[in-house]
Amino acid sequence: MNAMNSNARPWIGRIVMASLFVLVGLSGCDFLDPTNVDNPRTTSEDLADAAEPTASLLPGLRAKFAEAIRSLVVTTENVSDNYSIHGTGLPKILDDPSSLAPVNLNGGGGVYNTAQALRALGDFVIDVIVPEDDKSTADQVAEARYYRGMAYLIMGENFTAAPVEADGLPLPASELLTRAITDLAAANSGALAVQARAGLARAYRLEGNSSQAESFASSALGADADFLIQQEFDATSITNSPYAFLVSRALQEMQPLPRLDFLDPKYLDREAGIAYAKAEEMHLILAEIDLAAGGMAAGRAHLVDAINMAISRGTTSFTDNDPRANEDLSIRPRDASIVIRADANSPFIAGLVLDRLAGGLPIPTVSATSLDPAVVAGLTDMDDVWHAFHLARQEILFLEGRRMSDLGIRLPIMLREIEANPNISLGDPGTTVVVPSYIPFADEMDLFTPKTLYDGGLLDENQILMGTEVTMNVDMNRVLTVNRVTPF
């Protein structure tokens, strides 16, 4: 199919090749023309022969989107306070946001690379294939625009700047969000309307545009009051990679913050869907808009809506085999008798830790929260409402890749981009991690006391729980409250 291009060779090459042909013939063997090789991959020429190239490439965009969503979760959940790393499969430095450098995010499966891969394939489909494909449909183009819009949204949500073309300068997050909005708006029709509106609400929230955010959050809910849109995975190819670190590995590398234990592991099999648009988030956006505008009652009402919706999602019975091991095989909280307080000034709360060694644990697979809607409805102090809001956002959007951005942390562009792009140097916008000053030192967000909770480590035969009270070092929701962290 793709024989060696001998046409491009000068005369001397032809003489050499001709002599070889002659000698092959002289050998009398059956192999003829040994120079002919077939590339089993699809070449550019092959692609040009596709009958409906846009339709052929759309599954590729769907797959790239799945890769982007799963890597978003793995990277950002570990950088945030939601998870810490205790095994061999993930780089420990993700637990220490201030130390993150472009080199630490250089893996091909990292969120920067997968988001750019989604965006680049989107560009190829929208800018190169669609104009030449007279069989492409409006729905197909809308779907392609949606995925590219989501790529821009992920970049704008988690990076301060990023290039969007070869040799390009990094565009600021505001420009990335503008592009996200443009693409998502183009997808706001037909089958994708609800998720496009949800995406637009997220994008406008990040822009701090309260009116547009409120408009799209409301219209999304208006179209489907309890919508839930998840990216599902494939057990044999693009799997739910968080599942690998939460459940299937011999060492469950990702260990939740003890006060979020009841939400873990959320993804119970390799194909489990990761939500990227759901009604709860719209209620939370509406709540945040009102709270930021000083409307405590309205905000509190939306917050209660979000909590009620989360509770309505229910749980699935799951037998966990995770011994809750730290990297040194000491044991983390794993008994239901343990009570936890969010910091030294908070009350101890029961029910946050499940009996990990017991079977049939009730695990939420979509949303859950420790907040009681009745209690929240009765809150009268603005700080308490804000705290409940941040806790609700953390718990309801747990393992969906929002928390790191909510904490105000922004990742640097991966090193490979900086090194390969002649117009980007270390130190340029987007090339360093952004960690707000209210984020504590190193991995303090993940720590708690007492560190030694059990008598004996994992390898000892008779571990005994020595105490039931656990205190988190820092309550990041209190920190967010005190610092009034919100885009609005």
Next chain:
Amino acid sequence: MKTLIRVLRPCLAAGVTALLVAAPVMAQNTGTVTGAVVDATSGRILTDVQVSIPGSGFGMLTNDRGRFILVNVPAGPVTVRVELIGYGSVERTSTVTAGQALVLDFQLAQTAISLDEIIVTGVGQATARRRLGTTVDVINAQTIAQAPVTTVAQLLQGRVAGASVNATSSQPGTGSLINFRGTSSVFGPQTPVIYIDGVRVDSNVSTAAGTGGEQSSALADLLTTDIERIEITKGGAASTLYGSDAATGVIQIFTKKGTPGQTRVTFRVEQGVEVPELKYIFDMGVIFPVIVADGGAPADFLAQEFFKNGYTQNYYLNVNGGTSAVTYNVSGRVTNGTGTQPKNESTVYAMRGGVRAQVNENLTVDFSGSYTHSSYGRLFNGDAIADPLTTFEVGDALFFSGESTLQGALEVFLSPTITEEVDRFMFSTALRWKASDRLSTRLTVGIDNRSNQQRILEPIGFTPGEPTGNLNRRDRNFNTVSLDAALTYTWPSDGWFTSSITVGAQGFRDEESIINASGRTFALPGAPDIDEAAVIDAFEINTELFNGGGYIDEQIGLWDKLFIGAGVRFDAGSTFGDDVDVQVYPKLTGAYMISDEGFFQDALGSVIDELKLRGAFGKTGKFPEPFERDRSFSATSFRGESAPEFDNPGNTDLKPEVTSTIEFGADVALLNNRVGINFTYYDATTTDALFRVPEQPVTGQGTQLRNVGEISNKGIELGWNVQLLNTQSLAWSVGGTFTTVDNKVTDMGGVAPFSVDASRKRVQEGLPVGAWRVTTPRDTDGDGGFDSSRNLFICASDPLLAIDIDENGVRTPDPGCDGDEVGGPTPTKGGSFNTQITLWNRLNISAMADWATGHQVMDWGSVWSTFNAIYRRELIEGLDCSGNAPGGDPRCFPVDQTRGRRFSSFSAISAFMYDGDWFKLREISVRYLIPETFAGQFGLDRASLFGSVRNLKTWSKNVMIDPELNGLSGGGLVLGSESSITASPPRSFKMGVEVVF
């Protein structure tokens, strides 16, 4: 073109038929040539001397009394040639009378540097070594017969100056890492190209699915059976005629085709014991002291329950003989070894046949073919969680198995079954036609087909892996067809000026097909088929490539003292980009037999017997991987759809990387040929080095091979041998090799430093390829405690210290680091020692040791054990690490004092880097030739007893891991020097008997 071939083929057929028909009827009047061969100095009988009548096909080896007899020699003038490695060859001409015996006795004089030896590799036609301006190493049949080895890779170990040959593990089916003259490339393996009887063969060192690190290798089934000689070129001008395929050197193997005379049947039986090398296994007393103290397991649990003595058997049958017109050599071999680890049994069935037909006095046809079937059992290894050896040594055995006892855990870890079956066919046919005294031609065509099937079954309940059961099967089929044709015109062949010009063409085509299928989750126990699984997955990989070219090689001799060679190879291939021209590889060589000059004889003749000065310049290449030139798309299965994505960016300028080598050297024989020395200095620069350059992620593309780098390798190669004693009853010689390599990346071509082989090995300007760059704890705030970790290069003089290199290349070593040399995984110096003793012409004793220094190794097993809070190295070395920190024992795994806990081992890999120096007493072998008078009583022509031991003793600077091994690397460039808990090759004791009748 196909039409042209169709037209030519009948012409060819007619031509060959005519040649065959033209073969003259052999003479009917014959006589016998007989005689004896002795050492000229001592009068010692010389056995196994090659006696032949050149050009006739007659030949044989002298027996244990130094005698030979050539029967049915046509009456008339005859020239008998006598050759023995280490001696100058002698020719005598006389006349055979029909029906009578012509007696010709020979006295051979020792020569220390074998200048009469005929070399065929890397030159257009067979050429005496004295005329070569390059170095070509030779391993001859006698060395092979004495060596207690099974594979070609083992045979090369310690016997070739400039070669680094390291075993990778004790598991069957794994191969060695072979490297000549340093690392010249970063994108693929350094394994030299291997030819057997002129046919290029599979030398892939990663032929099956990974099981944790140790790789299945095609080198494992290249056996030493029936090899007559091996010629080795290590790149440079000696390899230039192989074009884009030879930058890593060429190993050319010639198999036996038989010798004329009566049929000789050789039968060899060999039995042996393999004793596990436990030097680097520290067992349970260190890892599970509580269990040992409680009596739950003995302190030497692994030694008792896991390792065992292995039993080896080898049976070999050979039939050799022929007439002056046709000779043959046919053999069969069965080898079995139980291994020293569980589930490591291996069985090899091998058959080989070689035939040489002297069609007429001008036309010779050689045919050789072989078939090998190998079966291996294997274990998970390296960094696989399912690796039984590692998991016990690092403390994970109970945790990953879920068992409460070590015995129970071992049962779980040994429950998987990994098997591999390899079938390999090779054949070669070669025609040599002497058209006239001046014009000769040769044509070689052959095929190597290797197929292997690997099955990895994790049974239901295998908790360290997939507890619901998993079966993975990988089939690889590799086929290569090669062709080599040349025409040589020699004129004048005598006189003060001689000339020989060769025009040739050579090409090969490789096809590789891999199919991998796996099934997960089975309902029923047993040995299931994949289609019984709940989840089935599969993929395939197919590649094809062609590479070929033409060459011209001119060899000129002046006064039989000065020899000049010049040649050029033109090369084309399917791996080159569309915009790439034919590649041109020139060479120029010179050799000067200065010791033949009168002035030299007058001045130094009493001391120096022979001195050849030589120099050479030559280019060689290494072609890119198949299809790397093309822009392509691929697709993956995702939720019932075929999901396309960008695959390869494409590079129309892609071409081979080119290594230019300049070398100078001398071959000298001293003190009445008692001392021989070969010395070579080489300076090789690889330009247009292929780096896998990352595309900008914003493009959505991965990486692309591009010709951007430059790599330098310089060094010396020294080979020496000394005849210490030479009497009628005793001959004793010693010898050795010494090699240095100075390897550096000299230009990155604007590409950022990147990792190869493993993430800890870097390619960076000014540093050796694969320079170790590992996480190193640092005290940045000066409070005496480690508070951060950085990736830093290790100090070559002390691998526990670091060197910081800034973006301008400025190096800042830690205090105590001697110099600023960065450590790497490849030895910078290596060598070997050997000795041979012959007593009473019956007892041969030989021994060989080899060594390597200048590299650093990584102990992954100890890194792993820290995950379990087991500080294995500190425990074994007895270090007191309490409160360790800067100022404490620098060998301790560091403590992060800020947090009062140990650093993550990922943050302190530097604590597990060691000096890699090693010395191994590799081989001792003894062979006793039973007197013919005794053997004859049993109807035997010849009988001998032999015994050997291999891998007898290892010394290494570090005590934790065998620094020779490689137990972690995958495919592509494999540099080695990092291991998890990997079993060393066992001490192998063998003894046997060989009879000829």
